[in-house]
Amino acid sequence: MGEAYRFPLRIVDGLRLEKPIRDALLPARVVYDEDGLPRKLPRYFYEIPSWEHAMSTQLSDNFALWEFIQTDVREAAPLRAFPRYVPCAITLLALSLERFREAVDTFVHIAANGGYRSPRHAMSGPATPHSWGTAVNIYRIGDVFLDDRESIERYAAMARQSIPGAWTRPFGTSKGQTDDHLHVDLGYVLSMPRGAPEDHLGFNAERRAS
């Protein structure tokens, strides 16, 4: 990524997207997490024009954009066609995962529906960091399928160690637990890169004279 490199995806304001897309992304909307706490959803998104763009856009050395947008038929219908949208914080997630990748020193496989999924995805339920683009479900690391206590807890510890502040879902079969993948998230991070078209506070602030 040399000096002339420019990130290839356009940033869009979710509030200015067409209504069917807005109704699925719920940009800047407040939703409630599993503990009943209010969480504000992302407003700014990268626009992905095509699957080819998703395939060719590297977010880090070992993670490409397509790995984070594999959602199935349970995703809201308007979001299953291109252009698609992913919260800007997805780049932070990819960089964090790169550290985890270095720690485990082998391939890290993100599950379908395990990267970004919208708040209207049938699996989303209460607010989940997956809808912020800051969570992944990892089902396989190298040749190891994460479907038992030993593998999930071992790699969860490595994730927390390699990604400061990361949260991992505990092993188990009860609500809020996991027994067939490793869930890692950075929390409800909102990202507004330079180039975001409007002020994120929700009003059109006048530019201050320099």
Added chain:
Amino acid sequence: MTIQAAFVGSDHDGTRLARVGGEMPSPLAQYNAAPRAEALDALHLRLDSLERKSGARSLAVAVYDTQTEVSFRRHADRWFHAASTIKVAILLGVYASIHHGWLLPHSRLHVRNRFHSAVDGQPFRVLADRDANSEVHESIGKMMRISELALHMIATSSNLATNLLLDLVGLDTVQRALDDLGVDGIDIRRGVEDERAFEHGINNRVSADGLVQLLRLIAEERAFSPELSREMLGILHAQEFRNGIPARLPRAVRVAHKTGEISTIAHDAGVVYPPNRKPYVIAILTEWSPEAAGRSATIAEVSHAVYELLTGTEVRGNG
């Protein structure tokens, strides 16, 4: 060439009798004539004898011939554990969802091996070594198309594909599709490999009548639309387990079918396409003691006997 059939009544456990006339003698007449009442009686006796000889606890047969409109029924309303024949009903539910526009055949679905018991919602998995298909297990974590999963569910009887599809469309969708199309004799209550449900007596049930009703709808292209019916039929034609209904039929005979087998159950139900005539629909349901052998051979023998009766031909050897 004109073959005319006139139906004159019914007899013997709902069996309809037909008299066939024609303007001129036809070399195909033997394939088109309805079996005589004595022949149907003889089939009943033959199946009684086969049931005793094979050691089967129960043998139920239902047949509907679309050529002559003759039906044959033997314990056809008796309920059995459905085993994998329930997958035909789930196929119907999937295509109901496609028909309603909720799904597309090329829609993708996350392959995840985690399901909830019908008893108490406890999670369970489909064990790979108990599943006839490994391809779906190899896709865990990834996605597969609905059409691929439907094919695996039927052709290789993938339990994982079955539960994924049932999880997606829901029990209610499947049962409603059956009800809306007027199929009785199929009762779906859970996915497959749900051991806790099995222990609690919560099982899918079918009767031979129920399966024949369902397969008739598909064979006669009345399940949602001719196009969707043909797609379902195409999937049933891909069946890879052929040691039941097709085993003792001539090689030229195509069979679209679904088998089902667990410790005490062996079934096969499908649509049989003899050459030069319309197809017939058949369901052969059997129950056994767990140690019993000869299940597939018994089903094949029933199928063979029905084929000979309806086509008026004698099939020797292995076809």
